[in-house]
Amino acid sequence: MRNRDLSFWLFLSPVLLALALVVIVPLLYGTFYSFTDWDGLRATRFIGFENYSRLIHDTAFLNSLWFTIKFSVVTVILLNFFGLSLALIVTRKLKSANLLRTVFFMPNLIGGLILGFIWQFIFISVFSDIGEALGIAGLQGWLSTTTTGFWGLVILTVWQMAGYIMIIYIAYLQNIPNELIEAAKIDGANSFQRFKNITFPLVAPAFTVSMFLTLSTSFKMYDQNLSLTNGGPFESTQMVAMEIVKTAFSSNEMAYGQAKAVVFFLIVAIISLTQVYYNKKREVDM
Amino acid sequence: MITMKKMLFVLLMLAIAFALAACGGSDEESGNENAGSGEQVSIDIFQGKVEFKDQFEDLVAQYQEENPDVSISVKTVGGGTDYDPVLKTEFNSGEAPDIFNIGGPQGVEDYREYLTDLSDTKAADAALDGTLSTVKDGEEILGLPFNQEGYGLIYNKRIFEEAGINPDDLLTYEDLEKAVQTLDGMKEELGIDSVFAFPGKEGWVIGDHAANAYLSPEFDQDVMKAYQAETLAFERADEFKRFIDLQADYSVGPVLSLDYSQQVEEYFSLERVAMIQQGNWVYPSIQQMDEEVAQNIGIIPIPVEGHEGSIPVGVPNYWAVNNQGTDEEIQAAKDFLDWMYTSEAGKTAVLEDFKFIPAYEGYDTDKIVDPLSKEVYEYSEAGNTIGWIFSGYPTMWGQDALGSNIQRYLGDEATFEEAIDAAIAEWESARQ
Numbered sequence: 001m002r003n004r005d006l007s008f009w010l011f012l013s014p015v016l017l018a019l020a021l022v023v024i025v026p027l028l029y030g031t032f033y034s035f036t037d038w039d040g041l042r043a044t045r046f047i048g049f050e051n052y053s054r055l056i057h058d059t060a061f062l063n064s065l066w067f068t069i070k071f072s073v074v075t076v077i078l079l080n081f082f083g084l085s086l087a088l089i090v091t092r093k094l095k096s097a098n099l100l101r102t103v104f105f106m107p108n109l110i111g112g113l114i115l116g117f118i119w120q121f122i123f124i125s126v127f128s129d130i131g132e133a134l135g136i137a138g139l140q141g142w143l144s145t146t147t148t149g150f151w152g153l154v155i156l157t158v159w160q161m162a163g164y165i166m167i168i169y170i171a172y173l174q175n176i177p178n179e180l181i182e183a184a185k186i187d188g189a190n191s192f193q194r195f196k197n198i199t200f201p202l203v204a205p206a207f208t209v210s211m212f213l214t215l216s217t218s219f220k221m222y223d224q225n226l227s228l229t230n231g232g233p234f235e236s237t238q239m240v241a242m243e244i245v246k247t248a249f250s251s252n253e254m255a256y257g258q259a260k261a262v263v264f265f266l267i268v269a270i271i272s273l274t275q276v277y278y279n280k281k282r283e284v285d286m
Numbered sequence: 287m288i289t290m291k292k293m294l295f296v297l298l299m300l301a302i303a304f305a306l307a308a309c310g311g312s313d314e315e316s317g318n319e320n321a322g323s324g325e326q327v328s329i330d331i332f333q334g335k336v337e338f339k340d341q342f343e344d345l346v347a348q349y350q351e352e353n354p355d356v357s358i359s360v361k362t363v364g365g366g367t368d369y370d371p372v373l374k375t376e377f378n379s380g381e382a383p384d385i386f387n388i389g390g391p392q393g394v395e396d397y398r399e400y401l402t403d404l405s406d407t408k409a410a411d412a413a414l415d416g417t418l419s420t421v422k423d424g425e426e427i428l429g430l431p432f433n434q435e436g437y438g439l440i441y442n443k444r445i446f447e448e449a450g451i452n453p454d455d456l457l458t459y460e461d462l463e464k465a466v467q468t469l470d471g472m473k474e475e476l477g478i479d480s481v482f483a484f485p486g487k488e489g490w491v492i493g494d495h496a497a498n499a500y501l502s503p504e505f506d507q508d509v510m511k512a513y514q515a516e517t518l519a520f521e522r523a524d525e526f527k528r529f530i531d532l533q534a535d536y537s538v539g540p541v542l543s544l545d546y547s548q549q550v551e552e553y554f555s556l557e558r559v560a561m562i563q564q565g566n567w568v569y570p571s572i573q574q575m576d577e578e579v580a581q582n583i584g585i586i587p588i589p590v591e592g593h594e595g596s597i598p599v600g601v602p603n604y605w606a607v608n609n610q611g612t613d614e615e616i617q618a619a620k621d622f623l624d625w626m627y628t629s630e631a632g633k634t635a636v637l638e639d640f641k642f643i644p645a646y647e648g649y650d651t652d653k654i655v656d657p658l659s660k661e662v663y664e665y666s667e668a669g670n671t672i673g674w675i676f677s678g679y680p681t682m683w684g685q686d687a688l689g690s691n692i693q694r695y696l697g698d699e700a701t702f703e704e705a706i707d708a709a710i711a712e713w714e715s716a717r718q
Contacts, residue, residue, distance in 0.1 A: 039396070040371070040374040040378070041374055041377060041378070041396065041397075124543055140540075141539070141540040141543070142543070143543040144486075144539075144540035144541070144542035144543035144697070145542070145697065146697075230487070232487050232542065232543070232693065233486070233487070233542040233543070233693050233694075233696075233697050234542075234690040234691070234693035234694040234697060234699065235686070235690045246682075246686070249370070249371045250681070250682045250685075250686070251681050251682045251686070252370070252392075252396075252681050252682075
């Protein structure tokens with residue numbers, strides 16, 4: 001099958017070139033700079049692992065890393081739960097199935113920054129108005145504490161991405177052969193048993209894909225974070241990506257920010273690859 | 287199959303057309319440049335103040351009409367935080383502009399090797415006392431001030447009148463506190479939500495501006511002393527605390543999610559609060575919201591013991607000329623800056639179109655139209671000012687270190703002493 005002749009490489013070259021120019025070369029450059037005292041204008045000397053050893057004691061970075069991990073765990077679970085639930089709803093034989101699919105997918109079409117500002121308005125103004133009208137104190141003062149900031153971000157992300165994950169699950173759900181389900185029905189399995197023993201194992205590949213997507217997006221999230229809370233209050237809802245941008249561009253420590261970015265890259269790569277490896281092992285072939 | 291082939295063909299044609307168009311575009315551009323560099327001097331300006339982009343471009347066009355042998359291209363990238371990284375990229379990519387902006391001592395240090403001495407310009411002679419101290423290196427003057435800005439407590443004259451408060455009397459903290467309590471007691475009659483709108487979300491309002499008033503005396507109001515200081519004592523921490531507390535306690539809440547646009551537009555412009563801590567730069571926003579309110583506002587000073595009746599006034603930005611250009615380019619850049627700040631046409635534009643508070647002598651200041659700028663200028667002219675030292679803070683210290691620690695205090699996550707100590711520790715570690 002694999003005839004890697006000239007045309008193979010010819011067709012591949014535009015992509016390879018683009019990938020090399022925008023991903024691989026900057027990655028190498030960046031790693032190189034993380035060992036220097038680069039300030040964006042000039043790098044005067046090599047400082048070895050100084051940036052990296054400094055980073056271990058940097059509470060701002062560690063706090064943001066911990067916040068990001070908490071956030072990722074919660075959003076990955078919720079996203080997959082809602083994604084699969086929505087997919088199950090719209091694959092039923094409902095009249096409105098197509099309409100619902102569109103509606104559920106819609107939030108994904110709005111850019112992250114704009115969504116952040118829309119939800120900021122909802123959390124701050126709409127929530128507090130509703131809270132005032134109904135006398136629920138818990139709806140007031142959203143985004144002004146760390147907890148509400150955290151849940152604000154979770155709600156926003158889940159609302160935005162659930163539709164996208166839904167599409168992936170739909171694709172796999174529709175691939176499940178009807179015979180299997182019918183056979184199970186004849187054997188007397190109720191709907192929960194059918195879901196647990198047939199549907200669930202067969203959409204496992206979708207889990208691999210969705211987990212990978214949700215993990216890496218929630219780890220790398222920046223624009224929603226920026227527009228919704230901007231790290232506030234007191235930098236407690238600041239995620240790693242944002243912390244890195246601040247180090248590099250606001251505090252002007254380009255090399256140090258670069259070192260953080262390299263560490264962050266390694267963390268995301270390791271987590272995502274381990275996850276894919278384990279999920280792959282658990283998939284069943286038909 | 288036929289349709290597939292057709293599709294491919296169409297796609298191919300599109301790709302070719304696109305490629306041709308792209309080539310065509312670049313050809314044209316280089317053609318222009320060639321024509322320009324014949325006998326003309328062309329200079330590039332890269333500036334970061336989006337608020338006056340259009341007016342500035344109009345002025346540049348006017349200059350080019352008067353001086354046909356100079357062609358100027360202006361590039362604007364805005365909003366403070368974005369400007370510096372882009373400027374760095376320009377320098378890194380070898381497209382360094384001829385005229386660019388620097389913010390203060392840190393900017394001078396970062397770009398020192400690129401800065402031209404501007405002491406032979408007319409504008410440098412005309413610059414007001416004290417506006418050049420941050421950009422001086424020995425005898426050399428490395429930047430020219432944009433304008434002056436000042437801040438304090440901006441108040442709504444109508445509300446003050448109805449409450450029977452004379453703003454001119456509010457000099458000490460005690461006076462201010464009494465007035466705030468009066469206003470707070472009359473909230474219903476005055477139809478306001480609260481006395482203040484305190485934007486706790488904005489670290490710069492707390493850490494840069496409010497703190498500056500109380501830190502400035504410690505450094506003799508000299509930004510260079512702050513820039514060189516390895517630590518700070520924060521002698522006036524108590525005064526700073528009560529000023530922050532006063533604003534936070536009598537503010538619409540919750541303060542920690544209140545931001546700049548809510549403060550200025552939603553609360554102050556709609557007359558839902560009586561006072562906000564801001565500067566003359568908010569005038570255009572208020573004017574856009576409500577012309578009538580905008581004409582009825584003034585500034586009262588932030589109460590600082592020993593400096594009653596003074597407001598913090600300073601220069602937010604400087605023009606710098608790149609010394610890497612040819613002699614003609616450098617001269618053309620200097621001529622343009624001189625023309626902008628010292629010729630009659632330039633002066634008119636600076637005052638009336640840019641709506642700047644001039645940082646230079648020889649302006650007809652009766653022409654300053656907005657009430658805030660006028661008041662700031664009067665304070666400045668009378669010498670009743672407190673120097674801006676926050677451009678001498680360690681990079682981002684005001685916003686990220688002090689600002690976020692005070693936010694922690696406002697959110698009951700730390701005591702005030704803990705917040706100040708943490709901020710001082712960050713200052714020290716940045717200056718090691």
